[in-house]
Amino acid sequence: xxxxxxxxxxxxxxxxxxxxxxxxxxxxxxxxxxxxxxxxxxxxxxxxxxxxxxxxxxxxxxxxxxxxxxxxxxxxxxxxxxxxxxxxxxxxxxxxxxxxxxxxxxxxxxxxxxxxxxxxxxxxxxxxxxxxxxxxxxxxxxxxxxxxxxxxxxxxxxxxxxxxxxxxxxxxxxxxxxxxxxxxxxxxxxxxxxxxxxxxxxxxxxxxxxxxxxx
Numbered sequence: 001x002x003x004x005x006x007x008x009x010x011x012x013x014x015x016x017x018x019x020x021x022x023x024x025x026x027x028x029x030x031x032x033x034x035x036x037x038x039x040x041x042x043x044x045x046x047x048x049x050x051x052x053x054x055x056x057x058x059x060x061x062x063x064x065x066x067x068x069x070x071x072x073x074x075x076x077x078x079x080x081x082x083x084x085x086x087x088x089x090x091x092x093x094x095x096x097x098x099x100x101x102x103x104x105x106x107x108x109x110x111x112x113x114x115x116x117x118x119x120x121x122x123x124x125x126x127x128x129x130x131x132x133x134x135x136x137x138x139x140x141x142x143x144x145x146x147x148x149x150x151x152x153x154x155x156x157x158x159x160x161x162x163x164x165x166x167x168x169x170x171x172x173x174x175x176x177x178x179x180x181x182x183x184x185x186x187x188x189x190x191x192x193x194x195x196x197x198x199x200x201x202x203x204x205x206x207x208x209x210x211x212x213x214x215x
Contacts, residue, residue, distance in 0.1 A: 009199055011027065012025075013025050014209035024209055033055060034057075035117075035183060037053045038053075047125065054186045056190065057071065066197065069193040071186075071187055082182075110147045113143070115180050125141050127155050127158075165179070
């Protein structure tokens with residue numbers, strides 16, 4: 001007995017095996033959204049502007065067992081970062097540290113943390129200040145940054161997968177700052193791109209995307 005697939009059989013989310021944040025979302029209206037987000041493969045905290053994360057949208061159809069994708073050719077720009085929390089801490093306690101002269105100095109700080117569209121922490125490669133001061137960790141990235149209030153009021157944060165982001169503060173109060181980053185938008189990524197598709201997966205000779213089960 002032969003069973004054929006209707007158009008709605010393919011609607012859903014297809015995630016790249018072992019890298020679920022890279023995915024296709026095939027929608028009922030014949031449009032799709034492709035998102036490319038993957039872990040930082042590098043050891044050292046350096047920028048890689050040729051590897052920014054991205055999304056693209058367009059039309060999809062299935063023909064002869066093949067998924068055919070055509071990205072929109074529009075000029076939509078990406079969504080800028082959102083400050084989702086900028087909370088003054090009730091505890092305005094000032095920490096102390098020992099400087100090079102052996103003296104203790106007060107050093108209050110705000111904590112800045114970044115998140116991706118899945119609400120997971122996005123690590124910071126480095127923070128750069130206007131006076132040339134920078135903060136980074138050798139052979140690692142930082143889950144958050146403690147921004148000392150005595151330092152510059154403007155800081156530039158660098159990441160893997162996203163352009164640098166500049167943040168300015170207007171006071172010296174200790175704060176909890178949370179910011180969401182978005183992949184850049186790219187048109188024309190797929191032009192007549194063909195991939196094999198069935199009810200459970202999308203694939204070509206290199207990549208396999210498995211369909212996520214509905215909750």
